[in-house]
Amino acid sequence: MESSGTNLSLIHLEVAIQIEDLGETAIPDLPWQDWLQTWLRHLQPPPSPIGTYEVSLRLTSDRQIQQLNAQYRAKNVPTDVLAFATLEATAPVALEMLETQPLYLGDIVISLETAATQATEQQHSLQQELAWLAAHGFLHLLGWDHPDEDQLEQMLVEQRRLLQTVGVVT
Incomplete structure (x- = not known):
């Protein structure tokens, strides 16, 4: 199946997962790579010359996400998820980098604390809430x-x- 010149069967997504400032908070073992890979195939991504994409996923605390929210959105409060898309950036990228490096889609930052609170409030699992926020x-x-x-x-x-494509029902 072809889309935008990209063979979707050959798409590869590299996910860099960072966990910070969570102290003793239990971190669920979730299939992030599989979810994001499936979602990328479901959506029609911008073409990557080498068929490889990269995403950074950070699970963090309310304190850390509040700092990011204040810095980048001028909202000095915690939030559940922030996304920093690199495709919106206006900085030029060298052609040789595009031809040899994965297409970096950007960063997703999720507050595990807020996700846990929202899961309880919505009466569903933390896994479902984290999948919802990641999507x-x-x-x-x-x-x-x-x-x-x-x-x-x-x-x-x-x-x-997207949640249905990975078997996480809402």
């Missing part, structure tokens, strides 16, 4: 946004589809 961040990396209610609803529908 939301991943959509942002691929250019999705929700500046109004209509686009938010479209994004939420796509998040549900």
